Amino acid sequence: MSVDSPTGVIIAALFLHAATTMVCGSDAVLKLERLIPPNHELSLAQLRAFDSARHGRLLQSPVGGVVDFPVDGASDPFLVGLYYTKVKLGTPPREFNVQIDTGSDVLWVSCTSCNGCPKTSELQIQLSFFDPGTSSSASMVSCADRRCYSNFQTESGCSPNNICSYSFKYGDGSGTSGYYISDFMAFDTVITSTLAINSSAPFVFGCSNLQTGDLQRPRRAVDGIFGLGQGRLSVISQLATQGLAPRVFSHCLKGDKDGGGIMVLGQIKRPDTVYTPLVPSQPHYNVNLKSIAVNNQILPIDPSVFTIATGDGTIIDTGTTLAYLPDEAYVPFVQAISNAVSQFGRPVTYESYQCFDIASGAVDIFPEVILSFAGGATMVLKPRGYLQMFSSSGSSIWCIGFQRMPHRRITILGDLVLKDKVVVYDLVRQRIGWSEYDCSLDVNVSATRGGQSRDVINTGQWRENNSESGRTSYDLLLRVVFLLHLLLSRSLSVL
Secondary structure (H helix, E strand, O other), X not given: OOOOOHHHHHHHHHHHHHHHHHHHOOOOOOOOOOOOOOOOOOOHHHHHHHHHHHHHHHOOOOOOOEEEEEXXXXXXXXXXXXXXXXXXXXXXXXXXXXXXXXXXXXXEEEEEEEEOOOOOOOOOOOOOOEOHHHOOOOEEOEOOOHHHHOOOOOOOEEOOOOEEEEEEEOOOOOEEEEEEEEEEEEEEEEEEOOEEEEEEEEEEEEEEEEEEHHHHOHHHOOOEEEEOOOXXXXXXXXXXXXOOOOOEEEEEEOOOOOOOEEEEEOEEOOOXXXXXXXXXXXXOOEEOEEEEEEOOEEOOOOHHHHOHHHOOEEEEOOOOOOEEEEHHHHHHHHHHHHHHHOOOEEEEEEOOEEEEEEOOOOHHHOOOEEEEEHHHOEEEEOHHHOEEEEEEOOEEEEEEOEEEEOOOOEEEEOHHHHOOEEEEEEOOOOEEEEEEOOOOOOOXXXXXXXXXXXXXXXXXXXXXXXXXXXXXXXXXXXXXXXXXXXXXXXXXXXX
């Protein structure tokens, strides 16, 4: 139904009549009437639209729907080198492009007072700056607020004017500092593949007023970081605490040059998903990597190289573009690949990459790599799962995306190996799972809370299937319900 449809007028008139009866009537009794008079006929399409709106209201319980975020960007470091999503903050809501980062515990965006923030981006996006003064719902988080010191990674402090501040650095040496803001985040809650509702929730995020290192460079500049870590201020933790999202999220990052993908707060369901347990009591998503095999031959690497006991362990991190191995693992890994392709081309060095000039250009000559984890889970990397390609003088140069991590025992599995897979972060069961998948296809998502679950089909594409007429009907009903709520609230105060 459209905004000016007869049914819409009837609904509004009925609600207004009921509210007026309560305000002016001496007995303060609501008079109930038929929503749709007997002599007024509605089409089947109108009835379905009304039912869909009704179902949307019924399903706004903590077990209804999943939270859907769009995904842009790509894994290729020669093109984009990161994946990002859009988030809406403030009142009225403004949209920001923020990097998807499971290695960070805070959502932060650049603010108008930022020093060192890039003004332009080579990613063909318009950079935005959050201005607390233009949001009617924004407020500073004070030092006395318990949320000020509830984060894993942030060095929280107190400014002279009693505002909770933060400062932290990333592994590449870049850093950001600023203060915390409490405001509203707007997002889409998907109920079915054809029905989604506009939702919002109070949210604490960082307002960055200083950036250093690579964060200052326009090449990969975005508006901030979308922190999906395990800390209490992360996106998943804050929405789950309010009962608005399950304590599980998933992503499927497309590995082709166009990039994009799917990210939901919910579990993407795949029958071939394998899981490995998370290492307990760690601020990052640490897992136990047991061995690496090239061409089905396990490499001679001491398994302790990958553990927390002797270093920083193995971390799954979407904020990292490539993958990193400590020296004890990197050297035998590169050597094994070199031995497998030595007869097809010559080794070359490009920037910091170990590459191979392959005259035939066929990537299939490279061996398969298998990562084995605790619990029996394996991650099979076909050549495009660990190589990057660029052309030079008619030849194909294939580079190993795994990099050396000198002087530090840490293994990081970034977007290079996470792309073209469904990856599930199950914080309830403390495990991470994955399965090979074409991320351009539809997905089934399950949201489980309170022992109940709801399946949603094709969440990544719901916007295309959701008709404008249905959305208009639902938005109209929401406005009318709000008007009724406002009038009834005022009437109670009068009585």
